Amino acid sequence: xxxxxxxxxxxxxxxxxxxxxxxxxxxxxxxxxxxxxxxxxxxxxxxxxxxxxxxxxxxxxxxxxxxxxxxxxxxxxxxxxxxxxxxxxxxxxxxxxxxxxxxxxxxxxxxxxxxxxxxxxxxxxxxxxxxxxxxxxxxxxxxxxxxxxxxxxxxxxxxxxxxxxxxxxxxxxxxxxxxxxxxxxxxxxxxxxxxxxxxxxxxxxxxxxxxxxxxxxxxxxxxxxxxxxxxxxxxxxxxxxxxxxxxxxxxxxxxxxxxxxxxxxxxxxxxxxxxxxxxxxxxxxxxxxxxxxxxxxxxxxxxxxxxxxxxxxxxxxxxxxxxxxxxxxxxxxxxxxxxxxxxxxxxxxxxxxxxxxxxxxxxxxxxxxxxxxxxxxxxxxxxxxxxxxxxxxxx
Amino acid sequence: xxxxxxxxxxxxxxxxxxxxxxxxxxxxxxxxxxxxxxxxxxxxxxxxxxxxxxxxxxxxxxxxxxxxxxxxxxxxxxxxxxxxxxxxxxxxxxxxxxxxxxxxxxxxxxxxxxxxxxxxxxxxxxxxxxxxxxxxxxxxxxxxxxxxxxxxxxxxxxxxxxxxxxxxxxxxxxxxxxxxxxxxxxx
Numbered sequence: 001x002x003x004x005x006x007x008x009x010x011x012x013x014x015x016x017x018x019x020x021x022x023x024x025x026x027x028x029x030x031x032x033x034x035x036x037x038x039x040x041x042x043x044x045x046x047x048x049x050x051x052x053x054x055x056x057x058x059x060x061x062x063x064x065x066x067x068x069x070x071x072x073x074x075x076x077x078x079x080x081x082x083x084x085x086x087x088x089x090x091x092x093x094x095x096x097x098x099x100x101x102x103x104x105x106x107x108x109x110x111x112x113x114x115x116x117x118x119x120x121x122x123x124x125x126x127x128x129x130x131x132x133x134x135x136x137x138x139x140x141x142x143x144x145x146x147x148x149x150x151x152x153x154x155x156x157x158x159x160x161x162x163x164x165x166x167x168x169x170x171x172x173x174x175x176x177x178x179x180x181x182x183x184x185x186x187x188x189x190x191x192x193x194x195x196x197x198x199x200x201x202x203x204x205x206x207x208x209x210x211x212x213x214x215x216x217x218x219x220x221x222x223x224x225x226x227x228x229x230x231x232x233x234x235x236x237x238x239x240x241x242x243x244x245x246x247x248x249x250x251x252x253x254x255x256x257x258x259x260x261x262x263x264x265x266x267x268x269x270x271x272x273x274x275x276x277x278x279x280x281x282x283x284x285x286x287x288x289x290x291x292x293x294x295x296x297x298x299x300x301x302x303x304x305x306x307x308x309x310x311x312x313x314x315x316x317x318x319x320x321x322x323x324x325x326x327x328x329x330x331x332x333x334x335x336x337x338x339x340x341x342x343x344x345x346x347x348x349x350x351x352x353x354x355x356x357x358x359x360x361x362x363x364x365x366x367x368x369x370x371x372x373x374x375x376x377x378x379x380x381x382x383x384x385x386x387x388x389x390x391x392x393x394x395x
Numbered sequence: 396x397x398x399x400x401x402x403x404x405x406x407x408x409x410x411x412x413x414x415x416x417x418x419x420x421x422x423x424x425x426x427x428x429x430x431x432x433x434x435x436x437x438x439x440x441x442x443x444x445x446x447x448x449x450x451x452x453x454x455x456x457x458x459x460x461x462x463x464x465x466x467x468x469x470x471x472x473x474x475x476x477x478x479x480x481x482x483x484x485x486x487x488x489x490x491x492x493x494x495x496x497x498x499x500x501x502x503x504x505x506x507x508x509x510x511x512x513x514x515x516x517x518x519x520x521x522x523x524x525x526x527x528x529x530x531x532x533x534x535x536x537x538x539x540x541x542x543x544x545x546x547x548x549x550x551x552x553x554x555x556x557x558x559x560x561x562x563x564x565x566x567x568x569x570x571x572x573x574x575x576x577x578x579x580x581x582x
Contacts, residue, residue, distance in 0.1 A: 055427070056422060056423055056425075056427065057419045057422045057423065058422070059425060059426075059427050059429075060427055060428070060429050061427045061431065313416065313419060313420065317412075317415045317416055317418075317419040318412065318415065333404075333405065374413065374416070374417055374420075377413075377417035378417045378421045379421075380417075381417055381418050381421040382421045382424070382425075385421070385425075387426065388426035389425065389426060390425065390426040390427070391424050393423075
């Protein structure tokens with residue numbers, strides 16, 4: 001961002017204005033564009049896409065009436081929620097109750113400071129980017145606890161406590177699965193991590209060694225749990241807790257919780273893409289800076305959004321786990337395996353300081369083999385069920 | 396926990412989740428079953444319903460004999476018929492034939508005794524309206540002469556299709572299986 005502004009100033013724009021003022025205005029302006037133009041849109045459209053994806057998986061059609069194919073459904077839902085009365089329960093703690101959604105939203109929006117859009121376009125490429133991301137994500141826990149406690153409602157409180165326990169537990173395997181990448185790159189910067197990878201799949205860190213391959217899946221499971229997504233959406237388990245910590249919320253505050261829930265999906269995807277899937281790296285096809293940036297943005301966005309779709313698909317597939325199963329999965333399985341992974345990756349780096357070509361090729365083959373076998377099974381199920389087919393996602 | 400069951404748990408989790416994801420993924424290319432009633436169906440839903448569907452009642456006054464069998468059969472008296480003999484022509488005059496659909500419970504008992512199948516259910520089911528009064532279907536606008544079955548075959552080309560439809564309706568709807576077999580043997 002700073003480089004971009006420097007270039008503009010060198011070309012004679014903003015003459016006579018102190019550089020710091022230009023930086024500040026540039027930062028705030030770009031931040032506003034990101035928040036209003038990108039985060040809100042992505043989170044909103046994701047609600048619509050999620051409903052359509054579930055619908056197709058459940059042999060339904062989903063919302064398709066508002067606008068062409070229902071694409072404006074999220075605006076209609078948003079406007080409806082904004083116009084609702086903002087109810088504060090009589091016995092609630094009004095300050096905590098009112099503040100909680102802002103804290104949650106802040107913890108979510110602040111992640112976009114380090115999430116890159118293209119090679120040049122990022123709000124701030126901090127040298128502690130990944131650490132910062134895990135740290136501000138933990139702010140969501142505070143907000144959720146505030147919401148649970150402030151509502152003065154048993155369901156909300158249980159939901160809030162569950163969420164806190166869950167997020168704090170799953171931070172550990174998530175952190176331990178980020179470290180193998182940090183060991184490989186020697187940097188915590190998001191851009192640095194991406195620059196250490198290449199555009200080809202065998203240069204991605206997921207296929208770097210057997211340990212990063214395992215860490216990739218552990219990281220995905222863990223951050224699904226951190227984002228309170230099915231199969232780990234215990235804090236909002238409808239069957240047990242009504243709606244968990246959002247039970248007492250209405251109107252805009254409710255909207256903010258849901259903005260965070262769906263926006264977090266994109267953050268999950270962006271984190272996976274940055275750490276393991278090569279980020280915005282594209283083949284060297286053009287030297288035009290604008291075209292390059294557009295292509296990089298599309299690459300990064302599509303890779304990230306693919307994981308959003310995977311999260312939706314998992315939500316439509318797997319049932320919710322029990323609390324004890326949740327904790328068993330984390331402490332008995334993910335944490336020990338993630339520790340072994342970390343040690344294994346450290347040993348691997350000692351053995352192969354420049355990475356092993358053979359291992360990269362084998363892991364890439366394994367990855368594509370799994371995908372191939374997956375589609376073989378899909379075709380098997382389709383052959384067996386002999387359904388009426390419809391390949392178009394439209395209805 | 397034994398070592399084998401620990402690894403077994405991991406393997407079974409991975410394989411079952413994999414298989415479940417394959418099943419749900421296959422649904423992406425399956426055709427949805429949703430019928431988008433009322434405006435995005437290939438056919439009107441009413442046209443897809445079977446002949447014997449018990450929807451809103453309708454009366455073909457052209458073939459109503461004025462026998463009052465339906466009025467007597469109705470368990471909740473939602474059918475009201477006024478029929479009287481015209482003193483000059485000695486013919487049966489129908490002056491009123493009202494069915495209160497707000498009361499009707501779609502039991503079908505009225506259409507069973509009807510000799511000509513004049514009163515019958517239609518596949519129409521969209522009866523929503525703004526007042527109870529508008530749900531009363533008044534079939535007689537001005538007094539009409541009731542239908543009198545002719546000796547021999549019906550020859551009026553306007554009445555014949557109605558009568559054929561009505562008799563088919565009675566045959567399918569109200570005639571028990573045992574009698575139907577006999578009727579088929581006679582004809």
